[in-house]
Amino acid sequence: MSAGDKPGPVPPGNTGGRPRIDLHTHSTASDGTLTPADLVRAARQAGLDVLALTDHDTTAGWEPATAARPAGLTLVRGAELSCRWYGTEPSIPLHLLGYLFDPHSPELVAELARVRAAREVRGERIVAMLCADGVDIDWAEIRIAAAGGTVGRPHIAQALIRAGVVATTDEAFTPNWLGERYRLPKDDIDVFRAVRLVRQAGGVPVMAHPRATRRGRTVPDSLIVELAAAGLAGLEAEHEDHSPVERDAVRALAGELGLLVTGSSDFHGTHKSVRLGAHTTGLEAYERIVAAASGVPVLTDRD
Structure with missing residues (x-):
């Protein structure tokens, strides 16, 4: 797209003709x-x-x-x-x-x-901390569940839910879990x-x-x-x-x-x-x- 190009047309949405x-x-x-x-x-x-x-x-x-x-x-x-x-x-x-x-x-x-490489290292360290405290989750299984995406805390939250440790993503991000205790920079x-x-x-x-x-x-x-x-x-x-x-x-x-x-x-x-x-x-x-x-x-x- 050159500097002189104009935005492509946007079809109207279903809110009074305005695009969504x-x-x-x-x-x-x-x-x-x-x-x-x-x-x-x-x-x-x-x-x-x-x-x-x-x-x-x-x-x-x-x-x-x-x-x-x-x-x-x-x-x-x-x-x-x-x-x-x-x-x-x-x-x-x-x-x-x-x-x-x-x-x-x-x-x-x-x-x-x-940054993506650092996220992977951080994710693996968080899982290691959880495992050291007796939480039964597995880094390899989390990587598989991520389906090729870079592992972030939401993936670890889902592992905690699957393990029955927490009930919801919101609970996983409370201070006792990924919100503070198991949070790394x-x-x-x-x-x-x-x-x-x-x-x-x-x-x-x-x-x-x-x-x-x-x-x-x-x-x-x-x-x-x-x-x-x-x-x-x-x-x-x-x-x-x-x-x-x-x-x-x-x-x-x-x-x-x-x-x-x-x-x-x-x-x-x-x-x-x-x-x-x-x-x-x-x-x-x-x-x-x-x-x-x-x-x-x-x-x-x-x-």
């Missing part, structure tokens, strides 16, 4: 429970017109999602990058959604590979480096759920100001983990900084209760993302 756009979802390529092919089919069945596939630190789901994309669904290829802000002690983890970047950009490819990407790498690869970086206090500490507005100057394009406001007050705060900050605002389900299948399309992005913000990207194009019925 969900820009944050996960498949079995990372920690979702639907395969990329099943995810794009489910998105169309849910009445979505545009879907972004944003698995954690990988583009492995792009090809199968592309091959299975149903008529009428526009596919935005992306990833959710595991990042960290080192400007405070202890450092704060955060997530960056990168849209429409070149998946062959050398620096970005190398960094994502490093990840080897993430410096957030300024992540923004630069996504931009360098022709992509568009948007910060995911920046005010989700229910997830833990959040970064100050001053950091988002600095990131905007460094190339951050937008903020995700409509998200299941944002309260109404937090959503309003994100929208207000984005307005002050001239950033686009997105809304997304952050769908993970049965790992979470949120539905596809539970939160959506406006057409103007979507068009700004597509117009700003030069890495890969969106995939529409014209392709």
